[in-house]
Amino acid sequence: MHDEEPRLEVGVGPWRGPLPDDERYDPELLAHGDRRNVVDRYRYWRLEAIVADLDTRRHPFHVAIENWQHDLNIGSIVRTANAFAAAEVHIIGKRRWNRRGAMVTDRYQRIRHHETTDAFTAWAHEAGLTIVAVDNTAGSVPVDAAPLPERCVLLFGQEGPGLTDEAIVAADAHVAIRQFGSTRSINAAAAAAIVMHEWVREWAL
Incomplete structure (x- = not known):
């Protein structure tokens, strides 16, 4: 019987180092990690900040x-x-x-x-x-x-x-x-x- 392979965790853990001084970042995600299915560009960002950024780049x-x-x-x-x-x-x-x-x-x-x-x-x-x-x-x-x-x-x-x-x-x-x-x-x-x-x-x- 083979041992089960460990499941890969999605996303990133809690922020390490000095906290960013940027309102786009979510304090809860910085503290506890960001396991959402989002691209790296949006790691730790608030939902509203992601939507606002997408609004500047959406196709016609x-x-x-x-x-x-x-x-x-x-x-x-x-x-x-x-x-x-x-x-x-x-x-x-x-x-x-x-x-x-x-x-x-x-x-x-x-x-x-x-x-x-x-x-x-x-x-x-x-x-x-x-x-x-x-x-x-x-x-x-x-x-x-x-x-x-x-x-x-x-x-x-x-x-x-x-x-x-x-x-x-x-x-x-x-x-x-x-x-x-x-x-x-x-x-x-x-x-x-x-x-x-x-x-x-x-x-x-």
Whole structure:
């Protein structure tokens, strides 16, 4: 019987040395350590300080998700949006969503709710953003074949049914992900990660 390998601790322990004279640092984290899943740049920082710093560096693309059936993918999409520094995540439909997949990244990511597709569409156009529907609908173009707009909202439907007819009509552009297997679609969270990375590859690298 093999001995179990020791579990690696995440993060850092209590601060060593003179305490920093900087209001961004959290006294509790300095005293007890910071075990959060944050990059080293934000170790020991207060939550509000991290969000404020992210606000200065967020990219000009947004992500929107329809939530008529309490889609469990939303949390994972929020987590990916945070990783790619999306400006905001928009929840269309039901306000409540399963945060488990977000792994607490919803604390750092700007999130906005819209009751209806019409309300979301009006907001996006007023903000000067191109709505890009992501679904393998008729007339959609491969997302890797043409650059995504710099200022846009990437709009995703629910797992299974995909985008509603209202969302498809509201979109200014339609893109799809090339697939080569037997299934018609891929997981919504996986699709969101692919398309967000396409935006980052085009505009942020």
